[in-house]
Amino acid sequence: MKKAKRKATNSFFPIKAEKLKQTLEDQFENSTDLSFSIFEHSGQKLAVFYLSYQVNSERIENMLLKTLLDSQKEWTVETILNEVPLNTGQKMDKLEELLTNLINGHVFVYVEGEKQVVSYLMLNIEQRSLTKAETESVVIGPQVAFTESLVTNLNILRWRMRSPDLVFEKIMLGKRTPKEARLIYLKSVANETDVNTMRQRLQDLEVDEVEDANVLMQYVEDSSLTIFPQFYSTELPDRASYAINKGRIGVIVENSPAAILAPTTFFSFFESTEDLYMRWNAGSFLRILRFISMFISVMLTPMYVASVTFHYELIPTQLLISIGQSRANVPFPPIFEALLLELLIELLREAGARLPTKVGQTIGIVGGVVVGTAAVQAGITSNILIIFITISALASFTAPSYLMGTSIRVLRFPMIILAGILGIMGIVFGISFLIIHLLRLTSLGRPYLTPIYPFRMVDLNKVLIRFPQQFQGKRFLSFRPKDRVRFNKKKAHEKKDIDE
Amino acid sequence: MDINVKVKSNISIRAFYLFFIITSLQLGVGVMGVPRFIYLEAGADSWISVLIATSYILVVLFVMIFILKQYDNADIFGIHRDLFGKWLGNLISSVYIIYFIATLFSVLITYIEVVRIFIFPTLSPLVMGLLMIILAVYSTLGGLRIMVGVCFLFFILTHWLLLLLIEPAVQIDWDHFLPMFQTPMPDLLKGARATSYTFFGIEILFLIYPFIQNKKGMHFPIYMAAIWSGLLVMITTIITLGFFNGEQVARREWTLLSLFKFQQFSFIERLDFVVVAEWMMVIIPNIILLLWGATYGIKRIYKLPQKVSIYALAIPLLIGCWLLDEHFQIQWIIDKINELGFWLVYVYPFLLLPLVLIKKKWKQRKRGEKNEA
Numbered sequence: 105m106k107k108a109k110r111k112a113t114n115s116f117f118p119i120k121a122e123k124l125k126q127t128l129e130d131q132f133e134n135s136t137d138l139s140f141s142i143f144e145h146s147g148q149k150l151a152v153f154y155l156s157y158q159v160n161s162e163r164i165e166n167m168l169l170k171t172l173l174d175s176q177k178e179w180t181v182e183t184i185l186n187e188v189p190l191n192t193g194q195k196m197d198k199l200e201e202l203l204t205n206l207i208n209g210h211v212f213v214y215v216e217g218e219k220q221v222v223s224y225l226m227l228n229i230e231q232r233s234l235t236k237a238e239t240e241s242v243v244i245g246p247q248v249a250f251t252e253s254l255v256t257n258l259n260i261l262r263w264r265m266r267s268p269d270l271v272f273e274k275i276m277l278g279k280r281t282p283k284e285a286r287l288i289y290l291k292s293v294a295n296e297t298d299v300n301t302m303r304q305r306l307q308d309l310e311v312d313e314v315e316d317a318n319v320l321m322q323y324v325e326d327s328s329l330t331i332f333p334q335f336y337s338t339e340l341p342d343r344a345s346y347a348i349n350k351g352r353i354g355v356i357v358e359n360s361p362a363a364i365l366a367p368t369t370f371f372s373f374f375e376s377t378e379d380l381y382m383r384w385n386a387g388s389f390l391r392i393l394r395f396i397s398m399f400i401s402v403m404l405t406p407m408y409v410a411s412v413t414f415h416y417e418l419i420p421t422q423l424l425i426s427i428g429q430s431r432a433n434v435p436f437p438p439i440f441e442a443l444l445l446e447l448l449i450e451l452l453r454e455a456g457a458r459l460p461t462k463v464g465q466t467i468g469i470v471g472g473v474v475v476g477t478a479a480v481q482a483g484i485t486s487n488i489l490i491i492f493i494t495i496s497a498l499a500s501f502t503a504p505s506y507l508m509g510t511s512i513r514v515l516r517f518p519m520i521i522l523a524g525i526l527g528i529m530g531i532v533f534g535i536s537f538l539i540i541h542l543l544r545l546t547s548l549g550r551p552y553l554t555p556i557y558p559f560r561m562v563d564l565n566k567v568l569i570r571f572p573q574q575f576q577g578k579r580f581l582s583f584r585p586k587d588r589v590r591f592n593k594k595k596a597h598e599k600k601d602i603d604e
Numbered sequence: 605m606d607i608n609v610k611v612k613s614n615i616s617i618r619a620f621y622l623f624f625i626i627t628s629l630q631l632g633v634g635v636m637g638v639p640r641f642i643y644l645e646a647g648a649d650s651w652i653s654v655l656i657a658t659s660y661i662l663v664v665l666f667v668m669i670f671i672l673k674q675y676d677n678a679d680i681f682g683i684h685r686d687l688f689g690k691w692l693g694n695l696i697s698s699v700y701i702i703y704f705i706a707t708l709f710s711v712l713i714t715y716i717e718v719v720r721i722f723i724f725p726t727l728s729p730l731v732m733g734l735l736m737i738i739l740a741v742y743s744t745l746g747g748l749r750i751m752v753g754v755c756f757l758f759f760i761l762t763h764w765l766l767l768l769l770i771e772p773a774v775q776i777d778w779d780h781f782l783p784m785f786q787t788p789m790p791d792l793l794k795g796a797r798a799t800s801y802t803f804f805g806i807e808i809l810f811l812i813y814p815f816i817q818n819k820k821g822m823h824f825p826i827y828m829a830a831i832w833s834g835l836l837v838m839i840t841t842i843i844t845l846g847f848f849n850g851e852q853v854a855r856r857e858w859t860l861l862s863l864f865k866f867q868q869f870s871f872i873e874r875l876d877f878v879v880v881a882e883w884m885m886v887i888i889p890n891i892i893l894l895l896w897g898a899t900y901g902i903k904r905i906y907k908l909p910q911k912v913s914i915y916a917l918a919i920p921l922l923i924g925c926w927l928l929d930e931h932f933q934i935q936w937i938i939d940k941i942n943e944l945g946f947w948l949v950y951v952y953p954f955l956l957l958p959l960v961l962i963k964k965k966w967k968q969r970k971r972g973e974k975n976e977a
Contacts, residue, residue, distance in 0.1 A: 544742075
């Protein structure tokens with residue numbers, strides 16, 4: 105009894121319909137989008153109000169207004185909830201709550217004199233249709249990408265993983281403009297500590313707003329000073345569901361077409377889902393190719409700079425002659441030449457990314473072919489260096505993760521400078537520093553370089569070489585999933601003798 | 605200071621990594637020049653000296669493990685405290701720490717000298733020292749697990765250098781090892797002693813023992829580590845002595861590095877450049893472990909946080925690298941360290957063993973008397 109009394113005193117209602125209208129209009133200053141209509145219905149005043157662009161007005165007319173106005177009943181909160189054929193009915197009595205829900209696309213019905221107001225969710229989200237993945241394009245396998253709509257993304261994921269174990273935990277992010285996010289994991293597989301860590305980090309986030317999943321990733325990463333991304337952000341639902349099935353944790357955010365996957369190892373940035381869809385030997389070949397190309401991308405130009413600047417002795421005479429000939433007319437020191445060309449490549453890439461597709465292609469041809477040829481003929485750069493730079497640029501684009509590819513491209517610049525100043529010692533220093541740095545990184549508290557260090561033999565069959573499926577019976581044990589076994593290897597692979 | 609060390613499970617390491625820790629610390633600057641030193645003493649029978657040295661190290665390791673097993677989870681500093689009391693114990697522990705710092709310093713200056721001889725004659729030792737100390741401090745600040753990771757990864761990343769020895773290995777002249785078994789025993793022992801600087805590193809076991817998770821499985825990796833280092837020194841000695849004749853070996857300061865000059869490919873030659881540069885990856889684990897050992901000891905004895913002592917050590921080391929660049933000074937320092945290390949690493953455990961056992965007996969008797977009373 106006491107409780108009810110206190111509620112009544114706190115409550116904003118009952119209120120006159122006109123006054124309610126006045127209050128709301130004051131809140132949304134001169135808002136023409138607030139649709140507030142008052143119906144006189146069998147002696148009662150019914151106020152129906154909503155934000156016109158947020159809701160589906162057809163549904164309001166057909167489902168709500170028709171029911172309310174056609175019958176000759178006396179409406180109360182209870183009868184409305186019982187008889188209107190909509191299932192999202194809610195009662196509320198606080199002004200703040202009412203305002204947030206108004207923004208979120210609720211339609212309110214208020215019967216004058218009642219202590220509560222009834223609301224229905226009739227959100228009308230404008231969304232684009234499903235399209236192919238742009239940044240992580242694949243040749244074979246599912247092509248569909250996440251979209252900006254949370255509901256669509258949830259729908260895609262649920263439709264890929266129809267398991268009651270799959271949890272979508274709702275978490276609100278951002279204090280001023282809250283955004284919905286979902287923590288996704290398989291209850292029976294994901295490591296509980298990891299889930300708790302992730303949940304904690306998301307809940308503890310004290311920010312105004314979260315712009316995008318990639319921004320959220322930077323907020324909750326282990327180390328923000330490093331150049332390497334520690335969580336994987338993907339736009340491919342098959343990649344996300346694959347990772348979640350293996351016991352990792354996903355996070356998706358409203359209005360963002362990317363899913364965050366954690367924990368992640370350094371090596372998983374060079375794994376593509378395509379490696380799985382292909383035969384194991386072809387897939388392994390591609391994966392090794394990507395590792396080699398990362399190495400080339402970081403090392404090739406610095407090696408050239410170091411050996412041409414300091415260590416002529418390293419190059420055999422035959423090769424040295426051709427390098428010398430191509431460099432004969434170049435007036436700049438190798439480090440300057442290399443930085444110039446690297447910069448040119450980066451310019452081309454950036455211009456290509458910013459311009460509309462049609463113009464971008466033209467710029468690519470003009471920049472690449474015309475400027476490249478002209479630079480060599482004008483004697484500003486040597487053509488051997490152009491070959492090296494092009495190879496290393498190409499190599500850097502093989503990383504399936506665009507974030508990692510960019511990190512590697514940025515890394516080239518300090519490496520070139522080190523090589524230009526300290527020669528081969530600078531390169532070894534740079535590589536050693538990178539390795540130590542990678543060793544120090546963690547992803548959600550799990551070592552970044554696992555399973556190489558901490559060394560785990562059983563996990564190696566998924567990293568450098570993808571072994572055939574019958575050897576993949578165990579999950580990635582370095583992340584300590586709750587359920588370690590995917591299938592029983594013995595049952596899957598019964599050995600028979602010849603001709604049996 | 606407690607005699608036994610309490611180690612949290614999240615910073616302990618698996619015994620498996622002991623192999624990499626010990627080999628990383630054993631193989632450092634010493635290997636580059638050791639064949640010559642052995643040859644000068646033992647001549648054509650140098651390989652027997654290596655064999656003797658390796659077997660002796662296995663015995664030392666056995667004794668060290670035996671000493672450590674007498675305690676629950678103690679390191680050398682705790683044992684000193686237990687045996688000698690506060691003042692004397694701390695004094696002996698301080699000698700240990702000084703030995704660590706001195707070895708660290710000798711590794712630094714030797715490598716800097718090699719780089720200056722082989723690659724950059726004009727490079728300032730300050731710059732080289734800075735490069736290595738940055739790496740050492742950066743990884744030591746990461747903690748023991750990171751350091752073990754560095755040892756492990758750099759071990760793998762440097763052992764491909766062995767492949768470059770195939771070319772000289774097939775050109776060996778086996779006559780250089782004749783006549784066999786003619787060197788007198790004292791010379792062989794002197795030859796074995798010449799390897800002492802190279803084989804330093806087993807003493808890290810005295811410090812790292814409390815951090816080992818599965819102590820039951822530690823014998824195999826420890827002995828394997830000593831055997832592996834012995835094998836590598838053996839291989840390099842045999843190839844060097846077989847490839848060069850005696851006179852050439854005696855004349856060359858860094859005989860092993862000279863061997864790498866003979867391998868060449870169509871796109872690269874003079875691989876000794878690459879090897880000397882890559883040798884930095886062999887040196888870094890050395891420096892890291894020694895720096896850790898020194899600062900950890902200081903923390904244990906004087907309670908100075910490692911974050912402070914690491915920087916406090918790094919700066920004087922850097923200045924030392926800068927000031928000391930004369931070959932003879934460096935050799936003098938190495939000789940002194942050799943002397944100190946020889947007694948501390950190879951002889952001291954044998955002195956420690958009876959003391960530990962007597963102390964244990966005495967404690968047991970005391971406990972027995974108490975129980976009777």
